[in-house]
Amino acid sequence: MTLFRRLDERTPLSGRLALGVEYDGSAYCGWQRLKNAPSVQAELERALAKVASQPVTVHSSGRTDSGVHATRQIVHFDPPVPRSQKAWVFGVNANLSRDIAVRWVREVPDDFHARFKALARRYRYIILNQPSRPVLERANVTWCRDPLDAEAMHRAAQALVGEHDFSSFRAAGCQSKTPWRKVHFIEVHRHGPLVVVDVQGNAFLHHMVRNIVGALVTVGRGDRDDDYLAELMALKDRSLSDVTAPACGLHFVDSLYDDVWELPREPLGPNLLAFLGEWTGERALPDCPMVQFRRGRPVTEATLEEAALEKATLEEGSFRQ
Template sequence: MPLFEPLDDTQRLTGRLALGVEYDGSAYCGWQRLKHAPSVQAEVEKALGKVAGQPVRVHCSGRTDSGVHATRQVVHFDAPVGRSQKAWVFGTNANLPRDIAIRWVEPVADDFHARFLALARRYRYVILNQPSRPVLERANATWCRDPLDVPAMHRAAQVLVGEHDFSSFRAAGCQSKSAWRHLHFIEVHRHGPLVVVDVQANAFLHHMIRNIVGALVDVGRGERDSDYLADLLAVKDRTLASVTAPGCGLHFVDSIYDACYPLPREPLGPSLLAFLGEWTGERELPDSPLVRFRRGRPVAGDAHHPSLPPGAALPATREPSDQE
């Protein structure tokens, strides 16, 4: 997708539409609509409703927690009226607050579901590792004043790759029925003062990434040894783990679907990391039961997999959503 591809203003789009949503989560209690607090979902639905002239309900690829940001939150909705691509994007943005924006809109097949058909979700956690507190980056990076041993953090994190019980990294209030997740990769890199934890999985538990980052920072500071994350993984006890890293450093940067659902490709965020040059969907997915299942090739699962129990291929709607 070219960065400056013109939006069509002639053809009216109806039926099921997918949107790419970007937001600064600082002022919101997460993506999901709440009765008692502001949410990104409520703002998006209100703005779409003004363009449509009637209520609109959206479904997202993965919920984000309070204070967490997104550069590629994929959502879908069933358009009750026809509007042009330009009208859906510009009209919705005109009715959104400045900390939320629609990046693109595309018609999709009627069976597309942003949540239940996602093959993977990807996040980047950004740490500003310098002695002085951040100013311009204060809302979208976490500050760590102590020197971090990034190679040690990367080595310690590799034990998490694969399918595991992540009980030691889930929040006490996590609502998922299973703590098993398939983590595709986790990388820790330094770019000057920026330390980036880049992680992708089929889905995440509540606070899972932030709890992993909290443990990795302890390793980077030298307070824990390189076996710390392996020990936490084995003990399956959140009370023995490190503190939860702040939400302001976490960014939802990609949601990946099968090629039969051709969504726009765009540079991965956040903008602080634009120099890395990676675009969405560039990495190969692992050959896992969930990926084969979502691509229409069901396989008998195992007792560890949350969506594919022994001897059965359950509907995709049973797969727990991303809850970070």
């Protein structure tokens, strides 16, 4: 696979378009457009409108909260005018601030939807674990000066894999109607001074990943044992749980879709972790009802009911971190 793709500047693109977007969320109050605060969505729509000379509305694969970053946010929009690949990518980037960039653009069928066709979402949380505070990495890692046992953190995290009630890890103001979510995998690894929490699931509750990381750090410090997260989950009470980890260490690194949409594959970010060499879509997804349903495979009546419940959960837009 190559990182470099030629952008066509002659052929106007028609129909629905998908974009891959990367951003540093430090200066924004999250992805979603707000009336009285800066947002990534509003900035992207403003830049698209400059290229299109008309208003443009985009729909994203998921919302991120204030201060959270993204390296593979997928959005779609219906362009009011035809423009070439080069015009959309270079033109939009020329009108964006340096903390947001469009990585690629692709034509997609009209039934593609960035949110409702996503099969999974993946986050990476990066902790810089060293005695001195970060300098060059200060905007996109969380600093922990106490030694962390990454292996203990990984063992504790395995209690979260599968479908569970994550009430103990949801924000007090979470608007989701259900606390049930399905975590496909969660891993904790050390790479030199970096401790990385890597988690993928069908969707996430408000602050769910950051609340999980806060509890894992307590385990990593040796203050609690490997059963700590299982105990917290059993309580089903956020007020009895642990602290929320800072937003600056959290990165939305992947939205996964069926291969039928032919979206570009690219290395998982952020670039601090490029040495890991993993690309989007390399890991097999669980053959769960929602994945079957969104891939259009034959399913039973019971499976359809379960998939419909998962779809309703996602439509709440509650996977904001």
